[in-house]
Amino acid sequence: NAGVTQTPKFRILKIGQSMTLQCTQDMNHNYMYWYRQDPGMGLKLIYYSVGAGITDKGEVPNGYNVSRSTTEDFPLRLELAAPSQTSVYFCASMYEKLFFGSGTQLSVL
C-alpha cells in the first residue's frame, strides 16, 4: 500500500498566485487532516474531514480551502498566496493513529 501520498514535494509560488496541494490515501480512512508547520514550530491544523462531503475548519483556516468529494482525496487550495503561507504542509489520514504524508515544502516569494 502507498499510504498517504502528497504532491508536490516542493513548490515556489509568487505572491498572489494560487495552487492546489494534492493528498490521496489508499487505506479507506474516513478521517483526513491538513496541518502546516512553520520552522521550529508545532503542527497547526488547517482543515479536517470526517468523511466524504464533510469538512470543517481547524485552527488556522484563513487563506485556504478544501474539498472532500471522495474518501481517497483531500486537496488543499491556496488562493492568493502570501509570504505568511511559507511553511511545510502535512496531510494525514487517521484510523487509531495519524498516517502522515511526506510533506510539501512551500515557499511564497
Add this chain to the structure above:
Amino acid sequence: QQPVQSPQAVILREGEDAVINCSSSKALYSVHWYRQKHGEAPVFLMILLKGGEQKGHDKISASFNEKKQQSSLYLTASQLSYSGTYFCGTETPGGKLIFGQGTELSVKP
C-alpha cells in the same frame, strides 16, 4: 485551544529517564503522542483512549488522567535514537485533532 506541553526542552544523558506532560482545557476523546526528527514527518508513539485503552510503542509508556484532561509520556533508559521533538495531540469528540507546541528532547552520549 492548543494543548500545553511541558517542559519545552530537556537534555538527557543516555540511560536517564524523562517525563513530558500535556494538558488540555477541553474534554478529550483521545491523546496521541508523536516524535518528529528534523526534516521528517511525525512518527506515531502512543494513543490513549478515553476509558483507559492504550496502544503504541513497547518501550514507551504514557498515562491519561481523563478527569484532569492531562497526559504524561514516560521515556525510560533513554537512547540516542530518542532525540527529537515530541508532540502531544488531543482529539475532541467529532475528530478535531490539534497538537501542542512540542518538547525538544536531546539525548547525549
